[in-house]
Amino acid sequence: MAASPRSTSKQKASAADPVRPWPAGALARVPGFRTAALHCGLKRKPGNPDLALLVCDRPAAAAGVFTKNLYCAAPVTYCKAALAKSHGRARAVVVNAGNANACTGTQGERDAARMGSLAAKGLRCKPHEVLVCSTGVIGHVLPMQKVESGLAALAKQIARNEPGADFARAIMTTDLVPKTAAVEVDLGFATVKIAGATKGSGMIAPNMATTLGFIATDAKITPAVLQQALSGVIDETFNCLTVDGDTSTNDTVLALASGEASHAPLAKASGASYRAFRAGLFAVCDDLARQIAADGEGAEHTITVYVGGTRTDAEARQIAATIANSPLVKTAIAGKDPNWGRIMAAAGRAGVPFDPEAGALTVCGFDLFKDGKPTAFDAAAVSKALAARDVGIAVLVGDGPGRARYYTCDFTHGYITINADYHT
């Protein structure tokens, strides 16, 4: 029996409209999980939720991937230590938006620990069973009084089974839309749910920023296997995503597995069931990563860069990342310009050796470049196709087996306005 993922996500990328419907409460629909969220005062707008809890009724298998930035925020350090101490078990994740608790020294470490211990007290579990995430302005000490009252109220919400505000909304900063995705995976003898929520628009900025992602599943899986699946999948999804090439101090993706599904435990990273679970996890993370690119600061186009024909996947990814980060490529797409020169020049400077004569480029289904030369394409027709919200760029550089896919967005006046004009 072939195990396979089945997408139940209702928010497939719309071609025209960045504001999309989403399955509200996706995380809380996974057996074993509950969420709660409220406004504690970290965001200025009254009623705008800024503090959230994801709770698992029993200790969940837990895994995490974290920013590689040397300046990592206090919550990142805290989560790593908590996961080590609990041997990959967690009861809850507490998240605040509006203040990233980054570059705040020992005070920040104390505050992250206090957020964990207060949530643990409310949930009657151990402090190291609570994971802590923060996002928002960096370099400012958390207003702990607001956070503390908020946490007390959140614990009551959970105890009374009141969901409160939407979890995916509470973790937003400059995001225009909440971002969730969910799939069901048929493991043969049981259907497993995997749901996720994420936020992130620019990668890092003192007034906004950070990518956070949260995955909940009812799969029965050991922490080690969950970690292995998550690390591999994030490498191909969230790590193949760029808005501006900047990596935040707080970037974190956490996965919790309640184990409520009635299948044989996934205790090794092989076999049909593991592969099906991993494919489902991939589908959720891929959908979330794409939603982040679509909601990139100032984005008017969502761009998917495909690269193939290299010797290895890593080489293909290097070329794809160079294209996806090129300001000239990103401004060309903003201008609906079939600018093959900028794309192929980015490929050519990526540091991966290939035969320029083997280079080929397809944009929105039009062949623009072949055998090392531009084709006689209809520029007006390609420009018209580039009016669509979703743009595909495919570059072939040979006949090797390597391939990669990267998500990005275009570079517009909106990006400059968000990132430069707020201060002038």
Add this chain to the structure above:
Amino acid sequence: MAASPRSTSKQKASAADPVRPWPAGALARVPGFRTAALHCGLKRKPGNPDLALLVCDRPAAAAGVFTKNLYCAAPVTYCKAALAKSHGRARAVVVNAGNANACTGTQGERDAARMGSLAAKGLRCKPHEVLVCSTGVIGHVLPMQKVESGLAALAKQIARNEPGADFARAIMTTDLVPKTAAVEVDLGFATVKIAGATKGSGMIAPNMATTLGFIATDAKITPAVLQQALSGVIDETFNCLTVDGDTSTNDTVLALASGEASHAPLAKASGASYRAFRAGLFAVCDDLARQIAADGEGAEHTITVYVGGTRTDAEARQIAATIANSPLVKTAIAGKDPNWGRIMAAAGRAGVPFDPEAGALTVCGFDLFKDGKPTAFDAAAVSKALAARDVGIAVLVGDGPGRARYYTCDFTHGYITINADYHT
């Protein structure tokens, strides 16, 4: 006797005005050299010069550094072959602007060779003694009829000693101002002149772009030593410069030495005279590189990034390049925002290990970050200082001996307008 360079450049960076005076005809003031330039029809505006010659009366020692982009234009391939065939000797450089002769297949190779042989015929030298450079739109075949009439007229100008149009103006594309620099170097028994001209505003774009640089000196120097000096200096100047991180198909810097100065030949890359010559060459290339950053597409600020305290210079350069290429740093400077978080986060993700607690940041003379934490700086005062055209960013990450300096410019609406809006 201490040999030392003395700057005669009149166009030191102005703090306010990007349009600066420049020493017209800087290259032609070097003994042994003549220039000529005219409009042959590659640029649209009548009278706007687009074809230029730099001629040395005797075979000059010649050296070159070229783009590492796999898609290198026909003139780049041609120059490499010519330098190899002539064993580093050249009589002339012919340059056109308005068409880069890139991605034009074998036709492009034939056209580059024809430019060389026609110029050689006019100057009565061997074809491989003429170097060829092109800049402008890529992917379009050169209109050779215009180029051929232009070359015939240029040869007449040279024969009659008529300088014609300004060389530095003739090589411009989207540049707002011509860029030249000159120094005199005291070698003890002789004064040597080194002059340069360059162009480049965005690094690459089908409708503009490429960096070209030309150095003329009357020093007596072997081709091998000239090449060694040039490669080293370019690595610390033109290669420590970014406008948008994109590397052109045509990037080329050529140096020609007429040998007319009356000093003992520089036949090895050591000793006081060589060091003085190299320091002079550095001063010219450094000045030119800085002028390119100052004239970056849409630039409102010229930014110099200093990094120190790493284990090696290469590590410092890696951090400096990451900061200089960060869209978030570049938009923050555009917005006069003392955004220490974006700068330190860029340093932290550069891939160079250092102790975050040792990180320190100074912007325009203000200490913004120290011992891994923001200082209590006066944001309004720093923002006021950031109104200056020239911005210095200094990052210290430890007490190692490594250091680097990188030139860049800010990211403004002007950049988006130049690179996206031309097509909409």
